[in-house]
Amino acid sequence: MIAILGQGIAGTTIALRLLERGRPFVILDNSHKTSSSMVAAGLWNPIVFRRINKSWMADEFIRELESFYPKIESLIGANFYRPRPVWRLHGSKQEFDKWHEKKYLPGFKHYLNNPPLKMQEFLGYASDYGEGEVRHTGYLDLPSFLLHSREFFSNKGLLVESEMGLQPSLDELTFVSNSQHKIAQVIDCRGSQSAKSDWWSYLPFGLTKGEVLTIRCPQLFLDKTFNAGFFVLPLGNHVFRVGATFNWKDKSIEPTERGRHELSEKFEKYFDFDYEVLEHKAGIRPTVQDRRPLIGHHPKLKHLSLFNGLGTKGVMLAPYLSNHFLDFLIEGAPLIEEANLGRFNHLFGQINPQINHPN
Template sequence: MLDYIVVGLGLSGLAISEGLINRKKSFLVFEDNSQSSSYVAGGIFNPVILKRFTPAWNAAEQMETALPFYRNLEQKLRVKLVHEWNIYRRFHSVEEQNDWFIALDKPKLSSFLDPEIQKNTNPNLKAEYSLGKVLKTGNVDTVKLLDNYRDYLNEKGHFENEHFDYSTLELNQGYIQYGDIQAKNIIFCEGFGLKKNPFFNYLPLRGNKGEYIVIHSEELQLDFAVKASVFIMPLGNDLYKVGATYDNKDKTPGVTAGSREKLVKELQKLIRCDFRVVDQVAGIRPAVSDRKPLVGTHPEISNMYCCNGFGSRGVLIAPNMAEALLKNIESDNSLHPEIDLQRFTKKHFKIN
């Protein structure tokens, strides 16, 4: 009998899997490639919400856990995953410059914001009011991470590339039966796919569709990321990722011409040089109504769990939430009320 079945191998399923390996637990992951948000994510780790100059939720704590987590995976998988570079926030006015200095006085932000305003030296970047430099930022190559980790799990016999059929899951006293597989516990890490999960679809998960484009420009010559109305992230070889859109109504998985046009239009407001779009990608972020994760135990099934709802900051949040859930299951540590999915039980769950 296995200790765990894990459903989904995005950032959440990966972090859960790594936690189980560290605890020497037996498990099997089911993944059918139906959810793409972890793959299309920018993978950016940034502790500051740059629209309002406010700290992201639990950002400092998440940074302390997440970066060592991905560094360890670099060593294990023998691939480069973590790239450190600076994000520059383009100021739109003198008032925004003043807001930056006000934010510097906030204890949760002071270590992440450079007090010196940066003059723009790139002739192809429009930044009349200069730039603010965010410290301790960069990105994790989520595509390389997930592809390599999948191969790793497959080699270890922990991976099944198939659709998980909820209808064949049998709940027994003390264990779960799925086909010929028996497991003591099951954890669902399906991202927006949770909406189709009959055990957890009562939870208020709201998908936000995000699209980005990849452009090629030999003239731009940008060696740092810029946040304005859109985000520009250098990829190397004169390629840049530009995004992302936010749409909480469209739940279709494919890219749209409207989003492409919107991103191109916003980019033209930010740069002066020619470029061409070479790719476009879309994914649905699993966001929650109160913008906090969904972690914890099913209200009626004591060995069934959920680890989900990370929104657009999954790279930072996933390692922390996975560890919190596994400590809750294995060591009976309490979950913080902010993340515990039981906060929605009374209002949303109908007792059978």
């Protein structure tokens, strides 16, 4: 029997994949107390702007997510998958040139598109360097995905609400999960909180706080995700999510005045409309110093593994990597080198001095 610690996007996708494979498991989660997934905007986008490159393994990740999330919608009877183009305002002449250089290349042409509408027609003024539209992008309504999945698992007796200690023993996990079978394996999916555990204190997490606003802006008519170094994501009924900030120092999960001010200022630079802030949230992204995931076995505890480090791209990475990780765990297939936490085995026994543990 496998225990999954945490029901963010990492724990949820692992659980759904175990279900597909008919493997017994139980999820233990503390009601999303420190969840980054519940705060995230849920966007996915294969293009890295400025130099117009594709992000790491973008084609594989996009292909997998486009089949995975609709399949899960049918399985649990809920709607949370929202494909939607991104409308990018180029940030420089160099970006504009790169866009036009790459837009007909075989690996790029199904992502890069000229937008049917110009900024000038939309807002009344011309953008400095023009604009482009990215396709095969969208957002996942993460609260809906996580809460419907939670209900689905709870109804099957596969989820227990519990706050676990930082390094729970197999006996504790068996007891708390009320399982008839002994817990023999643990997959740690606790996001930023895994970094606090002695199990993983040697790993170079470089956690990043982020904040987002939800606003109502009745005069704004926008049906694509607007990106100009920050994003405005339309949620319907003139409600928009505006984000996100990046802070490597502050590790509290409370929203700040500074974050609110930064996001308001960015929004107001492009949109001269009245708006009302409905919600302001913050979370800690489980980012890693080399910007790659952390998946694989603990170097000493063979019953323990980690599925973490999804960083700023949990929605895009989780469908592909959850399957890949279980191929490794169950079938013994090799892990992608860049994601394998074994790349840091030489640090085992040391404590990562960069970790300023979140509360």
